[in-house]
Amino acid sequence: MAHKVAVLPGDGIGPEVTREAVRVLKATGVPIEFEEALVGGCAYDQTGHPLPQATLDLCKSADAVLLGAVGGPKWDRLEPVALRPEVGALLPLRRELGLYANVRPAKTLAPLAKASPLKGKRALLDLVVVRELTGGIYFGSPRERRANGTLAVDTCLYHVYEVERIAEVAFAVAKTRRCEVVSVDKANVLETSRLWRETVDRMTPAHPELRIAHMLVDNCAMQLVRDPRQFDVILTENMFGDILSDEASMLTGSLGLLPSASLGEPRQGRPFGLYEPIHGSAPDIAGQDRANPIAAVLSAAMMLRHTFAESEAAERIERAVERALADGLRTADLAGRDSIGTAAMGEAILARL
Numbered sequence: 001m002a003h004k005v006a007v008l009p010g011d012g013i014g015p016e017v018t019r020e021a022v023r024v025l026k027a028t029g030v031p032i033e034f035e036e037a038l039v040g041g042c043a044y045d046q047t048g049h050p051l052p053q054a055t056l057d058l059c060k061s062a063d064a065v066l067l068g069a070v071g072g073p074k075w076d077r078l079e080p081v082a083l084r085p086e087v088g089a090l091l092p093l094r095r096e097l098g099l100y101a102n103v104r105p106a107k108t109l110a111p112l113a114k115a116s117p118l119k120g121k122r123a124l125l126d127l128v129v130v131r132e133l134t135g136g137i138y139f140g141s142p143r144e145r146r147a148n149g150t151l152a153v154d155t156c157l158y159h160v161y162e163v164e165r166i167a168e169v170a171f172a173v174a175k176t177r178r179c180e181v182v183s184v185d186k187a188n189v190l191e192t193s194r195l196w197r198e199t200v201d202r203m204t205p206a207h208p209e210l211r212i213a214h215m216l217v218d219n220c221a222m223q224l225v226r227d228p229r230q231f232d233v234i235l236t237e238n239m240f241g242d243i244l245s246d247e248a249s250m251l252t253g254s255l256g257l258l259p260s261a262s263l264g265e266p267r268q269g270r271p272f273g274l275y276e277p278i279h280g281s282a283p284d285i286a287g288q289d290r291a292n293p294i295a296a297v298l299s300a301a302m303m304l305r306h307t308f309a310e311s312e313a314a315e316r317i318e319r320a321v322e323r324a325l326a327d328g329l330r331t332a333d334l335a336g337r338d339s340i341g342t343a344a345m346g347e348a349i350l351a352r353l
C-alpha cells in the first residue's frame with residue numbers, strides 16, 4: 001500500500017521548495033500518495049485561520065507531513081496573536097501532532113566547506129541538535145500574558161517525563177553515530193534546567209555505551225563557534241535548541257541546506273514525523289525561482305529514512321544532492337553570479353538520482 005504524505009507548502013518560498021522535494025520523492029519510486037493542504041498566512045487569507053481543521057485532520061490521518069515554511073510580513077501584526085502563522089499554525093501543529101522531538105542535523109557538505117564562516121578544518125562539522133519541541137517557555141505561558149501594558153509573562157516549565165522522552169531520542173540518535181551526547185542547559189540559574197540535568201543524570205547509567213556530559217548554554221554557544229567538531233549530539237530544551245540549531249546550521253555555510261525532522265509517538269508501528277527545511281519563508285525572494293530547494297529535498301530524504309525505513313532511497317537523494325554541489329551547481333544563496341534557480345536545482349538533483 002502507498003504511504004500517505006500530507007504536503008503543506010505554506011508561505012513565501014515554501015511552495016517552490018516543497019514542489020522540488022515532491023518531485024524528487026516521486027522519482028525515487030517509493031510508493032507515496034501526496035495530498036496538499038493549506039497552512040500559515042495563505043490559510044488565514046483563504047479560510048480565516050492559519051491552521052484550518054481540515055489541515056489538522058489531514059495531518060492526523062497521514063503517515064508523515066512535509067512542510068515548506070510559514071509566515072511573512074503580511075501577517076506579522078495580525079491580532080489576536082493566535083492568528084499569526086507561527087503562533088497560530090506552527091506551534092499548535094507541533095503540539096496537536098505530539099511532535100516533541102526535533103532532530104536537526106548540521107553537517108558540512110564537503111563541496112561547500114569554503115562557505116562556512118569558520119576557517120579550515122573547523123568548518124567540517126557533523127553534529128545533530130535534538131531539541132525538545134512541545135514544552136518549555138514556548139508553551140508554558142499563562143492565559144493572561146500582559147498586565148496593564150507594563151508587564152509581560154512567559155513561564156518555562158518542564159515535566160520529568162518530557163525530559164526523559166527527549167533524552168531517549170537523543171540517546172538513540174547518538175547510538176547511530178559517535179555515541180557522544182552533550183546535554184545543554186542553564187542549571188546555574190534555572191530550576192527547569194536543574195530538573196533537566198538531574199533527569200539526564202538518572203538515565204545515564206542505563207546507557208554505558210554513551211559518553212554523556214553537561215554544558216551550560218552560553219558556553220555551548222561559544223564552543224560551537226570555537227570548534228564545533230567537539231559535538232556529536234546536542235540534547236537541549238525548546239528555546240535553547242531553537243537558538244543553537246540556527247547557530248550550528250550557519251556554521252555549515254548556509255541556512256538553505258539543512259533539513260529537520262519533528263518526531264512524535266509511532267503510528268501503526270512507524271515513527272510519525274513532520275519534515276521541513278530549517279529555513280523560513282524568505283518572503284523577500286518568494287516567487288522568484290531563487291530559493292535553495294536543498295533543505296526541503298534533504299527533509300524528504302529524512303522522511304524516507306525515519307518514517308518509511310527507506311534508507312537506500314534516502315541515501316540516493318543525499319548522494320544526488322552532494323553530486324549536484326560537487327559539479328559546481330549553486331543557487332543564489334551560495335553563489336552571486338552563475339547561480340541557477342530553484343527548479344533548475346531540483347532538475348539537477350533529479351538527473352543525478
Ligand code: IPM
Pocket residue numbers: 086087090242
Ligand atoms: C524554528 C522556528 C520556530 C521556532 C518559530 C517560527 C516559531 O524558529 O522552527 O526554529 O522558534 O520554533
Ligand code: MG
Pocket residue numbers: 242243246
Ligand atoms: Mg528557529
